Amino acid sequence: MASINSVLGPIDSSELGFTLMHEHVMISASGLSRHYPALLGPNKETRAIASLKRAKAAGIQSMLDATTFDLGRDPELLKEVSEGSGVNLINVTGWWLDVPRFLQGVGANQMADEFVKDIQEGFRGTNIKAGMLKCAADFEGVTRPLETMARAVARAHLQTGVPIMVHSYPTGHVARRQIEIFREEGVDLGQVKIDHCNDTTDTEYLEWILDQGCFLGLDRYPGRFVSPHMRTVTLKKLMDLGYTERLCPSHDCICLHIHNELPDGSIPEEHVFQKSNPDQFLFIHRHVIPDLKALGATDRDLEILFVDNPRRLFESGS
Numbered sequence: 001m002a003s004i005n006s007v008l009g010p011i012d013s014s015e016l017g018f019t020l021m022h023e024h025v026m027i028s029a030s031g032l033s034r035h036y037p038a039l040l041g042p043n044k045e046t047r048a049i050a051s052l053k054r055a056k057a058a059g060i061q062s063m064l065d066a067t068t069f070d071l072g073r074d075p076e077l078l079k080e081v082s083e084g085s086g087v088n089l090i091n092v093t094g095w096w097l098d099v100p101r102f103l104q105g106v107g108a109n110q111m112a113d114e115f116v117k118d119i120q121e122g123f124r125g126t127n128i129k130a131g132m133l134k135c136a137a138d139f140e141g142v143t144r145p146l147e148t149m150a151r152a153v154a155r156a157h158l159q160t161g162v163p164i165m166v167h168s169y170p171t172g173h174v175a176r177r178q179i180e181i182f183r184e185e186g187v188d189l190g191q192v193k194i195d196h197c198n199d200t201t202d203t204e205y206l207e208w209i210l211d212q213g214c215f216l217g218l219d220r221y222p223g224r225f226v227s228p229h230m231r232t233v234t235l236k237k238l239m240d241l242g243y244t245e246r247l248c249p250s251h252d253c254i255c256l257h258i259h260n261e262l263p264d265g266s267i268p269e270e271h272v273f274q275k276s277n278p279d280q281f282l283f284i285h286r287h288v289i290p291d292l293k294a295l296g297a298t299d300r301d302l303e304i305l306f307v308d309n310p311r312r313l314f315e316s317g318s
């Protein structure tokens with residue numbers, strides 16, 4: 001058992017239940033929801049609560065909200081949505097891809113101190129604490145500012161025991177470098193989840209990541225470029241290879257988004273992301289689980305993927 005910081009306070013890892021390990025109530029940019037809230041459309045709290053209530057009614061008990069500061073983290077919003085929906089939300093600290101230029105001279109130890117405060121004292125001005133660490137690199141690889149953030153996340157992890165999730169770019173095998181950095185920092189790779197891994201069907205590469213000891217986030221559904229079915233075939237293939245106990249399927253669904261003006265000047269009611277996935281947090285229940293069962297997965301397999309694996313990742317550092 002391990003104590004986890006949810007946005008409503010500590011919960012025990014045994015209370016997680018069915019958990020989606022990479023989702024977003026909202027994505028925008030740092031400070032935007034406070035300073036320019038109208039860009040996120042009207043009644044955002046009500047819309048988010050309604051969406052998560054539907055998730056809760058389908059049996060989704062907990063979600064990892066992967067929105068960092070640079071993605072517009074708003075802990076008070078998450079608190080309101082968690083209270084209103086009954087879904088446990090665990091929010092991350094760390095950094096995604098947007099490192100502003102004035103932060104590029106800041107060192108890894110300085111940033112690690114800030115991330116540790118987010119975990120131990122709470123996001124500034126709130127008593128809401130981070131329950132997971134996150135760092136990122138994409139098609140450009142681990143650039144200098146992103147390396148600083150990755151090392152800061154590794155150091156904050158070593159001081160707190162809070163696990164790490166990693167935005168990665170499987171097409172470019174970017175996790176090879178990210179894992180190398182964690183090794184240099186002395187991180188136990190059994191406390192690391194490499195995400196967005198179902199953006200590829202290259203199971204040889206994914207097996208390599210798993211063989212380093214990491215968890216794997218197969219967390220893009222429906223996703224782009226690779227069909228949902230092929231994503232599920234890849235998931236099942238990894239299960240058949242014996243890795244069921246380190247795989248975490250999720251959607252990377254974004255509930256609230258900035259609504260962009262159209263060329264005719266109008267602003268659509270529905271964000272393009274909602275159109276591409278009208279099922280939102282229920283896509284897995286409605287499409288992936290039936291597909292996975294048709295491929296031969298058992299109820300026990302599903303319990304391992306959605307209940308045991310999230311719990312064991314949170315317990316890995318205790």
Ligand SMILES: [Zn+2]
Nearest residue numbers: 022024066252
């Ligand atoms: Zn995400």
